[in-house]
Amino acid sequence: MTFRNRLTTIIITAVLFMSACKSTQDAGIISYDPPGATTETKPIDLQERMVFQIDDAGIFADNMFVGARINDFSKTGPKHYRALITPENAPINRSPWYAFRVWADEPQLARIQLWYEDGAHRYYPKISRDRKTWTPVDSVHFNHDRTIGSAWVSLMVGPDTLYVSGQEILDTGMIHSWAGELADEKPFITTSQIGESHQGRPIMKMEIDGTETDDPGVIIVIGRQHPPEVTGSMGMMAFVDRMADDSELSRRFREQFRVVVIPVMNPDGVDKGHWRHNFGGVDLNRDWITFNQPENRAVRDELLKIKDSGHQVYYGLDFHSTSYDVFYTINKDIPYFSHGLTDRWLEGITRILPDYELVEEPFGVASPIAKNWIFHTFGAGAVTYEIGDNTPRELVRDVARAAATSLMEEVLKVKE
C-alpha cells in the first residue's frame, strides 16, 4: 500500500468512525471534541453578509437574511457554480447548515455544488419562494457524492428570488412568535426573558401554568441547542401545542402540572446559520457541567428556581435532530423518579401509533448534556428526544403529539 493509499484509508476510516458516532454524540458516549477540549469560549469565523455576483452569467446569490449561511459563491464552468459552506469553527459535528438565495437576470439552469469545509453533506436541499412553503428538490436534480462529502443541486433560476436551504427555515423570531401567539391566546401561558446570549439576543422562557394545587409537578422542555436541528423544533412545538390544547386530558394535566419551556436555547447560532455551536464556538449540549457559556448559565439558573419552589420535576425533554428518530433515555439500571415512567410513556406512544417503529437507546448519565443535568439535579427521568432529519413532517408532529398525550396520561397516574 502506498503512503497515499494508506493516508486515504486512514482518512476514510476516520470519517466512517465519526459518522458512526454521530447517533451517539447527543447521548454523550463519545465526544467529537479533541481530548482536552473545553467548553470555554473560542474564536469563531464571522460569516460576511453579502451579495455574490457572477457578472458574465448575470447570476447572484446572497446570505442577507436571518438563518442564512453561504461563505462564497463562484463559477466553476458553464452553468456550474460552487457554494462554499464553512462552519463557525472547527472541529465540529458533521452538520453543515446552508441557506441562501439565488436569482438571475435571465431564466437559466444553474448546477450548484454544495462544497463543505470541515464537514460532509447532511441536509437534503429544500427550495422556497417565500420562506414559508418549502419543497424538497426533485431527486433527479440532486446528486450526493459520499466519497468527497459534496452534493450538487440543479435549479432553474430567474428574476424571482429562490431560497435554497438544508431544512425549512425556523428561526428564533418565528419560534418566539409561536410562543407569543400561544401566550396571547391562552390565559395560562406566559413568556418572559430569562437571560441573554453571547450577542445579547433574548433567551426566552415559556411557561404553561394553570395549576390549581400547592404542589404541582413540573415538566421541563428544552429546544434548539443545536442550530440546524429544525425537526427538533417542529416536534417541540407540536408537543407543547398538545399540552396547551382544550382537550379534557390536557385540562386535567394542567390542573396538576406546570411546563417550563426554553424554546430556543441557542438564538445566536440559529439566526447566524451556525452548524452546531453558539457565538462562543461551543457545543452547548456539552456545557452542562462546567457552565462556561451564558446560555447554559441562564437556563440553569432559571431551572434551579424549580428546586427552590420544592415542586417535583417529573420529566425533562431535550429536543434534537439526527439521522433517524430515536429516544435517548437513561440506562434501565439507574433509579430515578418515577420508577418505570419512561417505559410506560414510550409504550403509550406505541399504543397511540401502533405502526410507528419507536427506537429507544438508553445511555448512562455521565456526559455533560442537558438530559443528564436534569437527572442529577432533580432526580427525574429525562430524554434526548431526537427526530430524524428526513422524517415526514406530519409524522414528526403525530409522534410529538402522541408523546405529549402519553406523558400527560402517565404523569397524572403517578400523581393522582
Ligand SMILES: [Zn+2]
Ligand atoms: Zn442535537
